[in-house]
Amino acid sequence: MPPVIECRNLTHYYGDKPALQDVSWMLRPGRICGLLGRNGAGKTTTINILNSFLTPRSGRCLLLGEDSHQLTPRTKARIGYLIEGHIQYGFFNIRQIERFYSRFYPNWTPAIYYHLMSKLDITPRQRIATMSCGQRSQVALGLILAQNPDLIIFDDYSMGLDPGYRRLFIEVIRDYADDGKRSILLTSHIIQDLENLIDDCVIYQRGRVLLDMEADRFRNGFRKYAFATTPAVADAHDDARHIHVERGEKHSALYGFLDERAARDELAARGIPAPDLRPEPITLEDTFIALTGKY
């Protein structure tokens, strides 16, 4: 099966400042992919190329096999985007906007929309402009899901959502992709939300792909080992091998795709004694911070 999204050697500059440098990755059909990275890493630039707001300096993106800047109407109808700003038509209420949108989409499925709306604490006549930020996001989500797209791209869906709405959003997305036929790309800084959602992750760092792998390999393979700090311990970051040593006051840590034996060998090779080395549990967010840095 051909990829649903394919970014090929994307390079983009704003003036003479590089934002993306030779970035390549793909989203396979039926998968949920998290595009992650610290502030300014290049995620929105990529999304803007995908939705053809931006033309890259070089390289290209294919969406459902077509160039992202030359999508046919048929292919456009198979893609839903949730980008900042959500809904422009704030003067409608939820019923009016549903009727308005329904005319543009051949596969429109109102039940998906109204199911989600039934979970919101709003009155039927309430205008979208008077709803809270989180409620407007849910309306936007409902309007996208009702289009029944094969591919949905969410840029920073979590902005302004409280934990309850974030949870609802995640559950709705998971259910939507449950049949394994729809594909989803999302960006978010709330890494813990993605822990049990994403199948794949692509992590950017300063406009380059730092890591691109199945989330299970990432979740299960990346480990943290703690050991007592001694004078021999110094901070060290080997981005190419994804190995990091963090010196703490009393306890230090080694992070990497390493089993315990490889962790001992790694420290020994660095001249760091660690007789008390022990594995410690690690979350997806810890992993992200270990790989991309705290500051």
Ligand SMILES: Nc1ncnc2c1ncn2[C@@H]1O[C@H](COP(=O)(O)OP(=O)(O)OP(=O)(O)O)[C@@H](O)[C@H]1O
């Ligand atoms: N219109 C622009 N003009 C100049 N520089 C820009 C412009 N848009 C983005 N940049 C710069 O390009 C780099 C990548 O920005 P981008 O918005 O793609 O990052 P991001 O990963 O989406 O960040 P965030 O998580 O903070 O939204 C940043 O250094 C940013 O300052």
